[in-house]
Amino acid sequence: MVTSPVGYIPVEPASSSEDKDGAGDSLRSTTARRRTNSGGGPAKRSAALCRSQSFSREIGHAASETYLITRLAFTLLRYLGVGRRWITRLLALGLYAMLLMPGFLQVLYKYFTSSQIRRSIVYGDQPRNRLDLYLPKNIDSPKPVIVFVTGGAWIIGYKGWGSLLGFQLAERDIIVTCIDYRNFPQGTISDMVDDVSRGISFVCDNIAKFGGDPNRVYLMGQSAGAHISSCALLNQAIKESKGESVSWSTSQINAYFGLSGGYNLTNLVDHFDRRGLYRSIFLSIMEGDESLPQFSPEILVEDPNAKNAIPLLPHFVLFHGTEDFSIPPDSSISFVDALKRVGARAELILYHGKTHTDLFIQDALRGGKEELFDCIVEYLHAGDAEALANDATAPPRKRLCPEPLVKLAGLVSPF
Structure with missing residues (x-):
């Protein structure tokens, strides 16, 4: 059953070299596929060879990332030590994933076999500077674009976590780019913000080549990804307000979804410490106690030194579940209040009874109609009568996981 928001608060304003290679490879692959459609035997053999080479590259990339993640996992364990709370949550996470495995396996299969996804496009020269691109089946006109930053407690974030969102929005003629970024201990918060900013710049510069509309780009983040992406957006606005050189502009972002x-x-x-993300490791991620205000968007927007950046910000739309115990809904409520005080455009939508993962995972696996999904689609298609008409007649999303398993997963969820 779809749950209606219990709060809707509108706030009106007061009176490297690999970058090019990665994009080039994707474009060359697209061109090769077009030639194959009209060619004969040699073209088919050439296409098969290209697919084989592409698959080999992906296997090699997966192997190197597996090695990297394994090595970083042991480094992370040295930071964490042996703590009852985080071990308990790790076990709960494993059970949670097992219960939802029927849905995850379907998404994983589609992730590796679908022709609608361009995987691991290189956008920068740092480790994990890659993004996935989810494309609609038909790109007969420039499509709106969401730049999505996944969560993962700043430790286990990965671009693949956005695949469910990417495929479902692509079915509604929306292009989704999922940006990967360095996690701790491979990097700290400033590295994560820099990576995301670099990814946004790449999308703004190149999305037209993939059928995206550069005039309809939207930024979205979930959990830690919402924090990182909002930091990147605010930092960019502050730089622009000071006249500093920038690689992309906040004016290129139509709206921000948190x-x-x-x-x-x-x-x-203290809240994270009680939930197993201990103070010592959290402060290591955030580069020390003294850096917390610098990476707190709510504090940044009220800093007098940032007042000239506020008019440059796009419309903020924040979503939060009232039963979110990982990051309490007060976090979004307080941020919207701060945006209101400085005259920024913002609105808040609260969902009664929803947890940290309900809105992003469980509800998406349930399929059917879901208010958060419909809200985002309607926002991106506003003013496009044809797209809105297609949305009205679109079939309900496919259920990917049996309801009993979804409910059990919600009960054991560590989030």
Whole structure:
């Protein structure tokens, strides 16, 4: 059953070299596929060879990432030590994933076999500077674009976590780019923000080549990804307000969507510590206690030194579940209040009874109609009568996981 928001608060304003190679490879692959459609035997053999080479590259990339993740996992264990709370949550996470495995396997299969996805496009020269691109089946006109930053407690974030969202929005003629970024201990928060900013710049510069509309680009983040992406957006606005050189502009972002995010780190340190993300490791991620205000968007927007950046910000739309215990809904409520005080455009939508993962995972696996999904689609298609008409007649999304398993997963969820 679809749950209606219990709060809807409108706030009106007061009176490297690999970058090019990665994009080039994707474009060359697209061109090769077009030639194959009209060619004969040699073209088919050439296409098969290209697919084989592409698959080999992906296997090699997967192997190197597996090695990297394994090595970083042991480094992370040295930071964490042996703690009952985080071990308990790790076990709960494993059970949670097992219960939802029927749905995850379907998404994983589609991720590796679908022709609608361009995987691991290189956007920068740092480790994990790659993004996935989810394309609609038919690109007969420029499509709106969502730049999505996944969550993962700043530790286990991965672009693949956005595949469910990417495929479902692509079915509604929306292009989705999922940006990967360095996690801790491979990088700290400033590295994550830099990576995301670099990814946004790449999308703004190149999305037209893939059928995207550069005039309809939207930024979205979930959980830690909402925090990182909002930091990248605010930092960019502050740089622009000071006349500094920038690689992309906040004017290129039509709106910002924040899902279950944390925007004032000084209020969350103790909360995270009680939930197993211990103070010592959290402060290591955030580069020390003294850096927390610098990476707290709620504090940044009220800094007098940032007042000239506020008019440059796009419309903020924040979503949060009232039963979110990983990041309390007060985080979004407080951030919207802060945006209101400085005259920024923002609105808040709260969902009664929803947890940290309900809106992003469980509800998406249930299929059917879901209010958060419909809200985003309607926002991106506003003003496009044809797209809105297609949305009205679109079939319900496919259920990917049996309801009993979804409910059990919600009960054991560590989030």
